[in-house]
Structure formats: C-alpha cells, structure tokens
Amino acid sequence: MDEVVALASELIRFDTTNTGSPDGTGGERLAAEYVAERLEDVGYETTYVESGAPGRGNVFARLPGSDPSRGALMVHSHLDVVPADASEWSVHPFSGEVSGGYVWGRGAVDMKHLAAMSLAVARRFRRDGVVPPRDIVFAYLADEEAGGVHGAGWLVTHRPDLFDGVTEAVSEVGGFSLTVADGVRAYLVETAEKGVGWLRLSTRGTPGHGSLLHTDNAVSRLAAAVARLDAHEFPLVLTPPVRDFLAGVSELTGVPFSEDDPAAVLGRLGSVARMIGASLRDTANVTMFTAGYKDNVVPSTASAIFDCRMLPGREEAFLSEVDAVVGPGVSREWKSMPPVQTTFDGTLVDAMTAALVAEDPDARLLPYMLSAGTDAKSFQRLGIRNLGFAPLRLPPDLDFTALFHGIDERVPVDGLLFGTRVLDRFLRMC
Ligand SMILES: [Zn+2]
Numbered sequence: 001m002d003e004v005v006a007l008a009s010e011l012i013r014f015d016t017t018n019t020g021s022p023d024g025t026g027g028e029r030l031a032a033e034y035v036a037e038r039l040e041d042v043g044y045e046t047t048y049v050e051s052g053a054p055g056r057g058n059v060f061a062r063l064p065g066s067d068p069s070r071g072a073l074m075v076h077s078h079l080d081v082v083p084a085d086a087s088e089w090s091v092h093p094f095s096g097e098v099s100g101g102y103v104w105g106r107g108a109v110d111m112k113h114l115a116a117m118s119l120a121v122a123r124r125f126r127r128d129g130v131v132p133p134r135d136i137v138f139a140y141l142a143d144e145e146a147g148g149v150h151g152a153g154w155l156v157t158h159r160p161d162l163f164d165g166v167t168e169a170v171s172e173v174g175g176f177s178l179t180v181a182d183g184v185r186a187y188l189v190e191t192a193e194k195g196v197g198w199l200r201l202s203t204r205g206t207p208g209h210g211s212l213l214h215t216d217n218a219v220s221r222l223a224a225a226v227a228r229l230d231a232h233e234f235p236l237v238l239t240p241p242v243r244d245f246l247a248g249v250s251e252l253t254g255v256p257f258s259e260d261d262p263a264a265v266l267g268r269l270g271s272v273a274r275m276i277g278a279s280l281r282d283t284a285n286v287t288m289f290t291a292g293y294k295d296n297v298v299p300s301t302a303s304a305i306f307d308c309r310m311l312p313g314r315e316e317a318f319l320s321e322v323d324a325v326v327g328p329g330v331s332r333e334w335k336s337m338p339p340v341q342t343t344f345d346g347t348l349v350d351a352m353t354a355a356l357v358a359e360d361p362d363a364r365l366l367p368y369m370l371s372a373g374t375d376a377k378s379f380q381r382l383g384i385r386n387l388g389f390a391p392l393r394l395p396p397d398l399d400f401t402a403l404f405h406g407i408d409e410r411v412p413v414d415g416l417l418f419g420t421r422v423l424d425r426f427l428r429m430c
Helices: 003-015 027-041 114-127 150-158 218-231 238-254 272-276 315-326 348-358 375-382 414-430
Strands: 046-050 057-065 074-078 102-104 137-142 166-171 176-181 184-193 195-204 285-292 301-310 332-336 365-369 385-388 410-412
Touching: 003 027, 003 114, 003 414, 027 046, 027 057, 027 137, 027 301, 046 238, 057 114, 074 114, 074 414, 102 272, 102 414, 114 137, 114 176, 114 414, 137 301, 150 375, 166 375, 184 238, 184 348, 195 315, 218 285, 218 301, 218 315, 218 348, 238 365, 301 315, 301 348, 315 332, 348 365, 348 414, 375 385
Parallel strands: 074 137, 074 166, 166 385, 184 365
Antiparallel strands: 046 057, 057 137, 102 410, 176 184, 184 385, 195 301, 195 332, 285 301
C-alpha cells in the first residue's frame, strides 16, 4: 500500500490551481488524465468529462459489487486546489516532496490525500479481484474550490447518468482523528454542512465635493451597517450533530457539557474549536467593501459583501435578523445554497466504525457539522446521502484545520498509510 505515497506526491505535482476563472490553468485535465491512466492500467473503464470549459477534467470509474439490489456508493475527491504563493512555503507547493514523515504540497489535505487513497484502493481491488458488497463509483472532480460549476454542479445537471443508482457518497473533511485527551482519539465524521449565503449590502446617498457638509453619505452609512452586522452575534442553536459531538467529547474527556454554555467542551478541542465553534450559530463575515473613486469626491453608492453560513432550518430567521441589525436605508441582495444533513447511523456508519476500530482500537467516532461547504451540496440535489469520511490518523499536536488552504500544507505519511488501510476495509464491507 506504499503506492499511496507515490500517488499523493505525483498528484500534488500537477498544479491544479483553481483561479475561479472558467478557463482554469489546465492542470485539472492533466491530473484527471493521470488518474484515468492509473485506473485503466489495472483494467477499469473510465469516463472523462469536461463541462465545456476546456481543461476542467472530471473522471469516473465503476467497480461492480456483488449485490446489484443495493444502491451504489460513490467515493469522490476534487482534484483542484486553491492558489499557493511559493515564497511563503518551506518547500515548493507543487513539489510533492516526501520528507520528515510528511508528503508536502498544496492539496495534501484538501484533498489529494483522499484522491490518492481511493486510487490506491481502487487499483488494489481490481488487481486482486475484490468484489465489494455494492457498486463503488470512484469519482475525481474539477472546480470544487469555486463551487463545482465545472465539476459536481455541472455533472449533476448535465450528466446525471454518471450517478445512476448512487444512493450514498463519502468524501472530504471527515474521518480524521482529534486527540481530545492523552491517548483518546475522536474521529470526526461529517454528517452535516451549514448552508452558504452570499449577501451584498448596498447604499445610495447624495454625491458631491468632499469639502462640503454631508449628511447623506453612502460610504459612512454602509460602514456603520457593516460594523453593526459584524458585531452581531447570532443565537446559539444546538443542532443534533453538534449536540452529539459535544456530548461525545464531554464523555471522552470528563469535561462537563452544558447546553447553554458549551465553552468548556470547546476549550478541549484546540485549534478545531474555530471550526466547531462556527457550527454553534449562524455567522456573517464581511469579505469585500467597494466604495469611491477619488479622494475628494463623496460617491453616490457603496457596497459590501458578507460570507454567510446558516445552520439547517435557519435561513429565513437569519435574513430577518440581518434586516433588523442592518436597519433602514441599506438594500440587500441574497443568493444561497442549502445546508446538508443526515443522521449518524445505519450500515454505512457501522462499516466506518468497524474499519476504523480494526486499525485503531481506541478510535471513537463522533458526528460533526462542517461550517464550510463541499461538493456534497450538489450531490444532495440527486437525493444522494453524503458523509465526510477521508480517514486519517493524525499526530496529537498537528494543527490540522490550519493546513486547509494554509501554508506548508502537508499530510503525514503514517496517516496516509493508515487511511488507506481503513478505506480498504471500509469499502470491502460497505
Ligand atoms: Zn476540499
């Protein structure tokens, strides 16, 4: 299974940077072709698809299972990555260097590690003639980092045939270990994602010379509204996965969990508290502010954009709260993508648990809610049930959340080998 290390390193060497422009950088096609070749090498038939935007490659392969009456399971990974500035890194971000027990590079954890692990397992199954209990669809996708417009989103709309019979899917941002006390490892399985909202606030005022008295200034009115919304704290709402997660950590650590004040339990989570803390309530963070064109002209308009994340069932309440906080004289535009959620039970979760415990007898699986979004949002439109499960056993002191889109992104070699063994077991009994 050491093959997985070479696969991860080689995948990182393709610069699959997603710039957000439809053209891409061409790296996704090269990476997708590489994946297709590795699958064809061992006898898979593959399907290569582009959205119409050249170079935005997606690849699919299917391994038939023993029981066609059961729905297929899809294991999907996105091959694109966010940009990296080489001058900030200890190694070149597209070197795929293997050193010091890590595979280094942009995409190591988001998310070429699962692409490599699933590729290694797919190859092994085919070479060894393994027939899993149900069909497995291996998918490698473009454009996740810009919402899947040329990847998952496009495929769901234009090529639903590729997902025939798929009832469940597993992918990124789950299955990794979090050491919550000495030798006590929780493995976080993503069962929910917050909804995503794009909010634009705009103001209009009376334009004029910057030297005059102004009581109707679009910029200052917007700035005040932005400051009010930024300072506003949305209410604490404990959803089922978050409550189960915090109760589980409380049980593992002995730290008491109070539903009204979960701060004590959050304090045991280290850097992961930033992510879990964001799943306790809706959030709205200002990300862009546009106003003015000359230092001595008061402009007539100003606008700001907020990145908003809502808990399941909260979108309407969120918007009325925003309106109340922002107040009159500010108009808003709104676009949103729904939350994702499923329950933490059933045969798929049983298989995850058995596979993890077989490799780490101290593993304790807990559901959690991701504060960000993934391709699961698109697959949900086909009625597919989504769980985040890309198994990795991590060193206790590694700041894993900081590595996502971070500098010196890297994945431990041991973790990769561990994850591949777990994925292998999981897919044999899924
Ligand atoms: Zn990702």
